[in-house]
Amino acid sequence: MADGAALSSVLGLVLFALTMAASVDKANYDARERWMKSAQDYLKQTLESEINTKVAKNIVLFIGDGMGLSTVTAGRIRKGQLKGNTGEEEVLSWEEFANTALSKTYNTDRMVADSAGTATAYHCGVKANFETIGIDSTGVFADCESSIGAEIDSMFNWALLGGKSVGFVTTSRVTHASPSPLYAHSASRYWEGDFDKPANASKCKDIAAQLIDDFPGNKAQVILGGGRRAFMPNTMQDPEYPEENGRRNDSRNLVREWMEQKTNIEKKNAAYVFDRSGFDDVDPRTTDYLLGLFEPSHMRFESQRNSGNFDEPSLAEMTSKAIQILQKNRRGFYLFVESSNIDIAHHESRGRNALDGVLALDDAVGEARKLTSVADTLLVVSADHSHVFNIGGYPYRGMDILGSAEDPSDIDGMPYPILTYGNGPGYNSAFSTPSGRQNLTGVDTTAESYIQQSAVPLTWETHGGEDVAVYATGPMSHLFHGVIEQNYIAHALSYAACIGPNKDHCLAKPEPETKENLGNLLSTSLATVIALVATWCILA
Numbered sequence: 001m002a003d004g005a006a007l008s009s010v011l012g013l014v015l016f017a018l019t020m021a022a023s024v025d026k027a028n029y030d031a032r033e034r035w036m037k038s039a040q041d042y043l044k045q046t047l048e049s050e051i052n053t054k055v056a057k058n059i060v061l062f063i064g065d066g067m068g069l070s071t072v073t074a075g076r077i078r079k080g081q082l083k084g085n086t087g088e089e090e091v092l093s094w095e096e097f098a099n100t101a102l103s104k105t106y107n108t109d110r111m112v113a114d115s116a117g118t119a120t121a122y123h124c125g126v127k128a129n130f131e132t133i134g135i136d137s138t139g140v141f142a143d144c145e146s147s148i149g150a151e152i153d154s155m156f157n158w159a160l161l162g163g164k165s166v167g168f169v170t171t172s173r174v175t176h177a178s179p180s181p182l183y184a185h186s187a188s189r190y191w192e193g194d195f196d197k198p199a200n201a202s203k204c205k206d207i208a209a210q211l212i213d214d215f216p217g218n219k220a221q222v223i224l225g226g227g228r229r230a231f232m233p234n235t236m237q238d239p240e241y242p243e244e245n246g247r248r249n250d251s252r253n254l255v256r257e258w259m260e261q262k263t264n265i266e267k268k269n270a271a272y273v274f275d276r277s278g279f280d281d282v283d284p285r286t287t288d289y290l291l292g293l294f295e296p297s298h299m300r301f302e303s304q305r306n307s308g309n310f311d312e313p314s315l316a317e318m319t320s321k322a323i324q325i326l327q328k329n330r331r332g333f334y335l336f337v338e339s340s341n342i343d344i345a346h347h348e349s350r351g352r353n354a355l356d357g358v359l360a361l362d363d364a365v366g367e368a369r370k371l372t373s374v375a376d377t378l379l380v381v382s383a384d385h386s387h388v389f390n391i392g393g394y395p396y397r398g399m400d401i402l403g404s405a406e407d408p409s410d411i412d413g414m415p416y417p418i419l420t421y422g423n424g425p426g427y428n429s430a431f432s433t434p435s436g437r438q439n440l441t442g443v444d445t446t447a448e449s450y451i452q453q454s455a456v457p458l459t460w461e462t463h464g465g466e467d468v469a470v471y472a473t474g475p476m477s478h479l480f481h482g483v484i485e486q487n488y489i490a491h492a493l494s495y496a497a498c499i500g501p502n503k504d505h506c507l508a509k510p511e512p513e514t515k516e517n518l519g520n521l522l523s524t525s526l527a528t529v530i531a532l533v534a535t536w537c538i539l540a
Helices: 001-049 069-082 115-124 157-161 207-213 255-267 276-281 317-326 341-347 353-371 488-497 515-539
Strands: 060-063 101-105 165-173 222-226 270-273 289-293 334-337 378-384 389-390 419-424 454-457 468-473 483-485
Touching: 001 454, 060 115, 060 157, 060 317, 060 353, 060 488, 069 353, 069 468, 101 222, 115 157, 115 222, 157 165, 157 334, 157 419, 157 488, 165 317, 165 341, 165 353, 222 317, 255 289, 270 276, 276 317, 289 317, 317 334, 317 378, 334 353, 334 483, 341 353, 353 378, 419 515
Parallel strands: 060 334, 060 378, 101 483, 165 222, 165 334, 222 289, 270 289, 419 454
Antiparallel strands: 101 468, 378 468, 389 419
């Protein structure tokens, strides 16, 4: 009996092992087939895709400020993990676009760019010097005189002259480096208000004043972001923070001037809002102009905008309302949307906040896709520059992207984070460990307050110099391919929309083959044949 029981037990183990082996083989086969099928499906989709050569009636350019490829990848993983998945397999909304390119981001005088020079490139089509706004490279940083005569037009100029409506949405100050080259010309990105300018720059108007006073800024139908301190006199109390005042020294109330110009002189239906309540009350169907300034400085991080006393619209909500206002123009529109908190968080080495900014942009792009048609709207997503932000170690699939790598360091024996920075405030030589590195044992690296470790100590983390991606879908999106100079973006956009320096090809396009046009063509052809026959008869 004992031998029989033992034999039965052995047979049971063998059967279990064979069953497990078969199960593993089937799992491996299923996984192999899944990868084969997904690749074949994508190949078929690519082979069946068609190039859309129609004119782009509308254009929306999205910029993730500081959203380099490592930030895109980490954002994708974060998005998937928040859904309860491993994350790597997730897709961001713009990663479904058919066309991609790499953009070289350097300024004319710097290997690693700043946001002002890069924004001048993709808004105006001309590369520029570090920290200059809307001027070519003959303009020298902080030299007011050198900027006079160096001014260059932007996509706003071109779109407005083409009969389109224009607007912009940002989570930074509306006078900040990324949006301001759309409407301003300045030898310094820091001259956002008159209070920022030095005495020797008296001939140069501050950026906020240019937005309200001058073309094309004064024709922008949607302006949404932060930075109201540059629009209020220093004697005026902030509407949300009674302990703060505006900062203008010239006593101008630019918001009031804007409202008076739009409502009393231009007789337009205009609205100024400074919080979510006012924003929600705006009806895009009846609103011609919308100015929203939701903070004295930059808008809050995504995790903070609806907490405590803060109540601000999301980037997606602002994008949605902007499109609804602008799309009433039958000739189309040009909209710029920026998720600037990616960059702000990176400079502070707050990886979680930076990835939240990526997901906010993902939502905004998704909203734009719902409200527009790929048939007549060109959507482009890119970044102005990268950051020294890294994804490292050999973490297993599904490990928290905000957590530590799979094993501790083989040098100091301490855990290290998956996300790190090449430089920034995450370095602290005061740590009493042999390597001078913080021991992360027991530290919650997923907390919003956590500052990622960095290799070189700096007060603020810096930009990165590598190329950034460009993603495009819609009319003429195939113009974005290969490795491009960043200033090419403006030229491709204007060509697609038949505006600015690239509209002559549209004027020469043949008429569409409608029944009426075909009838005219046949009549003309018949008349030509009759004339030739008559001529032959006469000569004969």
